[in-house]
Amino acid sequence: xxxxxxxxxxxxxxxxxxxxxxxxxxxxxxxxxxxxxxxxxxxxxxxxxxxxxxxxxxxxxxxxxxxxxxxxxxxxxxxxxxxxxxxxxxxxxxxxxxxxxxxxxxxxxxxxxxxxxxxxxxxxxxxxxxxxxxxxxxxxxxxxxxxxxxxxxxxxxxxxxxxxxxxxxxxxxxxxxxxxxxxxxxxxxxxxxxxxxxxxxxxxxxxxxxxxxxxxxxxxxxxxxxxxxxxxxxxxxxxxxxxxxxxxxxxxxxxxxxxxxxxxxxxxxxxxxxxxx
Numbered sequence: 001x002x003x004x005x006x007x008x009x010x011x012x013x014x015x016x017x018x019x020x021x022x023x024x025x026x027x028x029x030x031x032x033x034x035x036x037x038x039x040x041x042x043x044x045x046x047x048x049x050x051x052x053x054x055x056x057x058x059x060x061x062x063x064x065x066x067x068x069x070x071x072x073x074x075x076x077x078x079x080x081x082x083x084x085x086x087x088x089x090x091x092x093x094x095x096x097x098x099x100x101x102x103x104x105x106x107x108x109x110x111x112x113x114x115x116x117x118x119x120x121x122x123x124x125x126x127x128x129x130x131x132x133x134x135x136x137x138x139x140x141x142x143x144x145x146x147x148x149x150x151x152x153x154x155x156x157x158x159x160x161x162x163x164x165x166x167x168x169x170x171x172x173x174x175x176x177x178x179x180x181x182x183x184x185x186x187x188x189x190x191x192x193x194x195x196x197x198x199x200x201x202x203x204x205x206x207x208x209x210x211x212x213x214x215x216x217x218x219x220x221x222x223x224x225x226x227x228x229x230x231x232x233x234x235x236x237x238x239x240x241x242x243x244x245x246x247x248x249x250x251x252x253x254x255x256x257x258x259x260x261x262x263x264x265x266x267x268x269x270x271x272x273x274x275x276x277x
Contacts, residue, residue, distance in 0.1 A: 011076065108241045123222070134211040142204045154200055236276055
């Protein structure tokens with residue numbers, strides 16, 4: 001591949017590295033959530049379509065914004081070779097202090113795609129009802145547990161085994177010599193954890209409170225099922241990043257990047273400005 005002179009050199013090197021099968025970076029390939037879901041569906045034939053889709057969204061949401069390796073590499077290649085990115089990179093170069101910021105920009109572009117795939121795509125009303133249900137369910141579970149004497153002394157701490165405690169102590173370099181016997185040390189450390197481990201009722205209360213907080217937030221896209229919803233999400237995320245990082249939304253940069261990422265020809269700064277306000 002021939003790289004243009006205006007492409008950020010650090011991203012060019014990253015692209016070359018990702019294409020090189022012998023590069024150390026190739027050892028840390030990001031797996032494709034769709035492939036993982038397909039494997040899971042084969043192993044667990046009872047998974048219905050809703051469960052499969054929920055798992056797929058979960059994997060994209062928890063991928064830290066990274067796309068599957070091959071897709072991410074292809075996206076990077078487009079962003080450092082498409083002529084429409086020339087002025088965009090020049091505009092960013094005037095504001096970038098450290099080369100790491102080029103990586104950050106690319107990562108935001110990846111996230112604008114992968115996180116939308118993991119989004120529940122709810123309207124404001126659907127979002128409110130969804131988190132209200134979580135709030136109510138958590139509250140009902142708290143109520144039921146308080147009614148039953150069987151859960152009076154239920155503790156999350158009981159789910160932490162000795163090997164986990166041992167590993168924690170080793171990590172913290174806090175092996176105690178208080179007792180001569182190692183098992184007694186572990187039992188004592190396990191007992192001490194109960195003082196810092198929250199009660200299940202506290203966990204559920206926190207979940208309920210957070211659910212109410214999330215129910216009041218506006219969704220990223222007001223019409224998540226519209227034809228260009230993925231583009232709207234991408235534009236708002238990228239604009240938000242630029243405004244937060246450089247104090248300006250840089251509409252022209254966002255427009256050019258969006259055109260390249262989505263292979264479109266009709267996205268300009270006015271289009272971006274209308275979306276982000």
